[in-house]
Amino acid sequence: MAKVTELLKNRFFSGKKVNRTVSYLLVIFGYVLMIILMKAGMLTSHFTSLLVPLTSYIVIAIALNLTVGFSGELSLGHAGFMGVGAFSAVIISGLLLPYVPNTTLRLIIAMLGAALVSSLFGAIIGIPVLKLEGDYLAIVTLAFNQIIKTIINSIYLGYDNNGIQISFVKNKLNLGEGAVTILKGPIGANGIKRISTFTAGFILILITLLVVYNLIYSRKGRDIMACRDNRIAAESVGINVTNIKLEAFVISAALAGCAGALYGLNYSTLTPAKFDYNLSIMILVYVVLGGLGNIAGTIISTVILYILPEQLRFLQDYRMIIYAVVLIGIMLLTNNSWFKVQYYKISKRIRKKMREKKGAAA
């Protein structure tokens, strides 16, 4: 038994990888808790409806943390990838509807397709964008986000018995027998078959954690962080900065696409306007408040910041004002030097006590 605890301690609760353990435990605990509460009938239907979007936001927040926190690139355009993923998934799911009746299988195929398409977009956008730095990169990702939104806004897509038809800007679809229109330009998609489930979201989070943690704890992950900390030094030790940054960006985009697929297939109607820069900014807020490069923190902050405003609906018009004040307040407090000093003192005292305890035990 002692051996087991020793192993657990060394393997999961020591050093820097403790963040990984905390993340997995948080997600699994949260999932089990929600399922129990749901089975016990203790959740309102409004709260239950928030669960799938929440899982989707957690996934995209982790993906964005990979870009902003680990790779050090301020992206203001991740909602664009989410939008690409969402609409690719809606199209794939819509086209496969007659052929793949099993919803789980269709969801998986749609998600893989979404990941593929959005990673493609990630590569197309990443190659030019990652040459830029700092605020210029931020504005260009924002610009790409708006471009993607505008383009999705002007796609019309549908199919009939003779095949698929697609048109841009103007609705020129001329559908015959068995016609189904999937995308209707600015109106977006409606009549989507809702196949996303909370369990699917949970599994997607686990996969995301697996991918991201394995990446950042590998040699490649250390390369990514080296490029973030000092580009020139990283280059001088033989790291191909552009490739490494692009790789991280594409993975992040693919995960964002999966999040989008989950999100898109959870609603019966979906408009492209949803995926504009405001959504990117909202997710960036989750990431920054959770802590750059801190995935467990990202999960916690996403849960709190997404659920809190939704549960404050009784405050009606005041709730977003409160949200804004809380946001400014947190930023001012966490960067306040007096608080920082106090925090440092407390953590120092705790560490000292722990060391004494260890010494006494030995």
Add this chain to the structure above:
Amino acid sequence: MTFLQFLITGLSLGSVYAIIALGYTMVYGIAKMLNFAHGDIIMVGAYIAYFAMGKYNLPSFVAVMASVLVCTLLGVVVERLAYKPLRKVSSLSVLITAIGVSYFLQNGAQLLWSSAPKMFTSIIPADTIKLFDGQLTVTYLSIFTIVVTLLIMVGLTLFVTRSKIGKAMRACAEDKDTARLMGINVDTTISITFAIGSGLAAVAAALYASAYQSISPTLGSMPGIKAFTAAVLGGIGSMPGAFLGGLLLGVIETLVKGYLTTQLSDAFVFGILIIILLVKPSGLLGKRYVEKV
């Protein structure tokens, strides 16, 4: 002739972008922050002008001046309360704070003035001049907008290059610590920059609202983003760059809308930004610093 027509419309739209972009670029130059709340200051300016004209029946010039005054104060208060304590920390924290301020202003406006759009009466009589036997129609408003922008640009350039405060602003933009050693009050200088930027936003608000004749709490976000794009296009931190970027953006947007497509105009505008940044990574007139090891 239609080309000339589009060009004038584009120049007048671009002038509004240029005024807003000047505010962005000045603040960025000195405080090195992306002021996401700038667009919402425009919105507040539009509402103040609306109430001053509609409720208190002030003449439009006085109304705009009142709006400039309120926005200047607002800009300084926001800077002092929200941005000043964060001057030494990472720029991302400041960005999030600016987003918080933006949320605050937008939702505050929604609470105070409701989210329903309001009719804004133009500050300039809605007459037009017909040229070339009526082939070319130019509104007074667009002439007025272009003239005001030129005056602002000239005035601001003189202010920044000739006055003592302007010199202090340039010194702070270059190196805050050295500026402080030279006896410049950096905090006051940054506050003045925010005051000027916000005052300009109020002027832009009156012109923009006069052109679209409708105001709502989300009015600021689109011109804000476009002007931000314009500032980056011209090279953020550079005043002539912001002016050029604004005009260029306005003309391109109008021409695309006129000749090609309305629906995809945003894609073209942002696409051009991307292409220009790929060719000149620091914008049209921006300075490029080479990183030394």
